[in-house]
Amino acid sequence: MELKTLTIVVVVLSFALYIGIAIWSKARSTGDFYVAGKGVNPIANGMATAADWMSAASFISMAGIIAFAGYDASVYLMGWTGGYVLLALLLAPYLRKFGKFTVPQFIGDRYYSKTARIVAVVCLIIISFTYVAGQMRGVGIVFSRFLEVEILTGLIIGMGIVFFYAVLGGMKGITYTQVAQYCVLIFAYMVPAIFISLQATGNPIPQLAFGSEMTGEGMYLLSKLDSVVQSLGFTEYTEGSKSTVDVFFITAALMVGTAGLPHVIVRFFTVPKVADARKSAFWALLFISILYTTAPAVGALGRMNLIETIQPGEVGTATGNIEYSQKPAWFNTWEQTGLLTFEDKNGDGRIQYYNDKNEAFKAKADSYGWQGNELKVDRDIMVLANPEIAQLPNWVIALVAAGGIAAALSTAAGLLLVISAAISHDLVKGVFVPQISEKKELMVGRMAAAFAVLVAGYLGYNPPGFVAQVVALAFGLAASSLFPAILLGIFSKKANKTGAIAGMIVGIVFTLSYIIYFKFMHLELNNAEHWWFGISPEGIGTLGMMLNFAVAIIVSKVTAPPPAEIQHLVESIRVPKALS
Amino acid sequence: MSSTNNHDEYWKANLKLMGILLSIWFVVSFVCGILLVDVLNQIQFAGFKLGFWMAQQGSLYVFLLLIWIYVKRMNTLDKHFDVEE
Numbered sequence: 001m002e003l004k005t006l007t008i009v010v011v012v013l014s015f016a017l018y019i020g021i022a023i024w025s026k027a028r029s030t031g032d033f034y035v036a037g038k039g040v041n042p043i044a045n046g047m048a049t050a051a052d053w054m055s056a057a058s059f060i061s062m063a064g065i066i067a068f069a070g071y072d073a074s075v076y077l078m079g080w081t082g083g084y085v086l087l088a089l090l091l092a093p094y095l096r097k098f099g100k101f102t103v104p105q106f107i108g109d110r111y112y113s114k115t116a117r118i119v120a121v122v123c124l125i126i127i128s129f130t131y132v133a134g135q136m137r138g139v140g141i142v143f144s145r146f147l148e149v150e151i152l153t154g155l156i157i158g159m160g161i162v163f164f165y166a167v168l169g170g171m172k173g174i175t176y177t178q179v180a181q182y183c184v185l186i187f188a189y190m191v192p193a194i195f196i197s198l199q200a201t202g203n204p205i206p207q208l209a210f211g212s213e214m215t216g217e218g219m220y221l222l223s224k225l226d227s228v229v230q231s232l233g234f235t236e237y238t239e240g241s242k243s244t245v246d247v248f249f250i251t252a253a254l255m256v257g258t259a260g261l262p263h264v265i266v267r268f269f270t271v272p273k274v275a276d277a278r279k280s281a282f283w284a285l286l287f288i289s290i291l292y293t294t295a296p297a298v299g300a301l302g303r304m305n306l307i308e309t310i311q312p313g314e315v316g317t318a319t320g321n322i323e324y325s326q327k328p329a330w331f332n333t334w335e336q337t338g339l340l341t342f343e344d345k346n347g348d349g350r351i352q353y354y355n356d357k358n359e360a361f362k363a364k365a366d367s368y369g370w371q372g373n374e375l376k377v378d379r380d381i382m383v384l385a386n387p388e389i390a391q392l393p394n395w396v397i398a399l400v401a402a403g404g405i406a407a408a409l410s411t412a413a414g415l416l417l418v419i420s421a422a423i424s425h426d427l428v429k430g431v432f433v434p435q436i437s438e439k440k441e442l443m444v445g446r447m448a449a450a451f452a453v454l455v456a457g458y459l460g461y462n463p464p465g466f467v468a469q470v471v472a473l474a475f476g477l478a479a480s481s482l483f484p485a486i487l488l489g490i491f492s493k494k495a496n497k498t499g500a501i502a503g504m505i506v507g508i509v510f511t512l513s514y515i516i517y518f519k520f521m522h523l524e525l526n527n528a529e530h531w532w533f534g535i536s537p538e539g540i541g542t543l544g545m546m547l548n549f550a551v552a553i554i555v556s557k558v559t560a561p562p563p564a565e566i567q568h569l570v571e572s573i574r575v576p577k578a579l580s
Numbered sequence: 581m582s583s584t585n586n587h588d589e590y591w592k593a594n595l596k597l598m599g600i601l602l603s604i605w606f607v608v609s610f611v612c613g614i615l616l617v618d619v620l621n622q623i624q625f626a627g628f629k630l631g632f633w634m635a636q637q638g639s640l641y642v643f644l645l646l647i648w649i650y651v652k653r654m655n656t657l658d659k660h661f662d663v664e665e
Contacts, residue, residue: 074635211627220627238632577663
């Protein structure tokens with residue numbers, strides 16, 4: 001079967017599966033709609049959390065980011081997994097014990113204040129919409145690359161599918177589709193990774209191939225990569241070029257942000273018991289780590305493959321570089337999509353790929369007769385082109401397409417659900433119309449989900465600035481607003497409503513202003529020279545979090561302590577057993 | 581009153597366990613993977629520099645282990661202090 005037809009068949013089959021699951025798990029009560037009736041098995045919840053968590057960016061872009069950033073990309077690997085330790089130890093079990101439906105509800109009850117709840121809703125909506133815009137864009141891009149349809153068409157199809165199962169099934173529908181989506185995406189990620197590892201090193205396990213010798217060369221993959229990229233003027237692969245301060249702050253912001261993302265936290269509300277919440281944090285990280293420990297291997301192997309293809313001979317010799325007319329078939333395919341572009345700057349008919357931004361390397365490049373880097377490579381190609389580079393059959397390529405779509409849809413659905421729950425449960429039921437019936441609330445929830453899908457679709461089509469970067473910024477916002485309020489709510493009996501509200505507002509306003517200043521107003525100033533303490537906008541959430549903690553603690557000290565029943569509430573969420 | 585004492589003891593035991601595990605969490609990621617990465621990179625094992633491996637692989641395995649230990653220990657503590665659900 002032709003590749004395009006096959007891809008369509010595989011993608012449509014996966015959609016049929018998701019829709020089937022949605023019909024089977026239709027939500028019948030608000031409990032079903034918000035927290036899947038608290039009846040999800042911890043292992044299934046681990047899988048759903050993994051799919052919820054791993055977005056189009058994790059699936060398509062991460063290996064490529066690692067391939068081109070080397071050590072510097074470690075911030076994502078540690079940041080996006082280390083947050084689960086915080087979740088498991090500091091938040092998940094206690095929030096599950098609290099046992100309600102949403103994150104703002106916890107903040108509102110714990111801080112005995114509707115204002116606190118509304119502030120939390122506003123933070124949640126800012127965080128989740130920043131994040132979901134990137135996902136919808138991801139859906140559109142995957143559709144357009146694999147199925148050759150317009151981004152808008154892809155976006156509409158994606159919105160339609162999410163609309164169907166999120167609006168109909170609520171959290172229950174989302175949970176079980178996410179389980180299916182995890183299976184699709186992890187299978188699609190691992191098959192090409194295993195084959196590529198096997199071809200390059202003879203070891204099928206990517207995590208081990210990463211530290212193995214290259215087949216027939218007697219040289220370790222990473223040592224070879226270090227020396228090869230250096231000979232082309234790049235920074236050594238295993239060394240970083242970012243400052244230690246910045247790496248530290250970005251990693252912290254990503255970790256704490258992960259623990260503070262509402263769509264991740266709420267997944268732990270869906271299991272039956274406190275002990276299950278802890279257990280499912282373990283399973284979630286296990287399922288995530290399968291992909292996250294494979295990605296660096298895919299990145300390193302992909303970079304090696306790319307350089308060996310372009311530079312088969314010795315660097316600097318006249319015949320060291322591949323002739324453009326001799327390029328492999330996969331090169332052709334990806335040139336057509338615009339992910340690879342070649343411009344013969346020195347007119348020798350061969351491809352030169354090197355770091356022309358490195359002033360120290362310029363003299364050498366000149367002596368080789370090179371007049372600038374001739375190959376532009378989009379980082380996404382590292383995952384998307386893998387099956388072709390490894391010469392795998394067409395069904396694997398089709399599977400990668402389905403996997404990318406699964407990753408984007410599962411994350412988008414999770415985000416849309418927390419947005420709709422914040423509107424229907426926290427604002428409508430919690431603040432404006434407390435006497436609303438359950439049936440009506442369910443209807444409002446569905447309408448809010450539908451509305452959120454439309455807004456997300458619009459943001460995906462007209463993204464505010466650079467989407468990938470905007471997504472990374474959502475973590476800083478979560479770290480600086482919700483995380484401290486939840487943490488203090490559990491671990492301090494003295495934290496009061498004035499402190500929590502002041503802390504959240506100071507945290508998010510500070511972080512948001514810093515980001516807007518450097519990312520949108522003064523892009524030209526966005527460099528280490530102008531940053532505060534050398535912290536980039538990606539890492540500023542860590543400082544925002546510290547400010548939030550400081551303000552909340554100090555204000556709580558100088559204002560009236562929380563009432564006695566709140567102290568009792570805190571005591572009750574600290575033990576799994578129900579207190580009389 | 582005895583149940584309150586019991587709960588205080590349980591909470592203290594929980595905080596102690598958390599303190600230990602979070603210290604390890606900080607050491608493997610921020611210390612080994614970032615602050616001391618250049619020092620650890622002097623050590624080579626298999627095809628890896630140790631600091632680089634900690635940052636891209638090792639810390640992730642330790643994170644998993646930490647949560648696993650927490651799950652097991654807390655289940656034991658829940659039983660011991662009779663606070664299971």
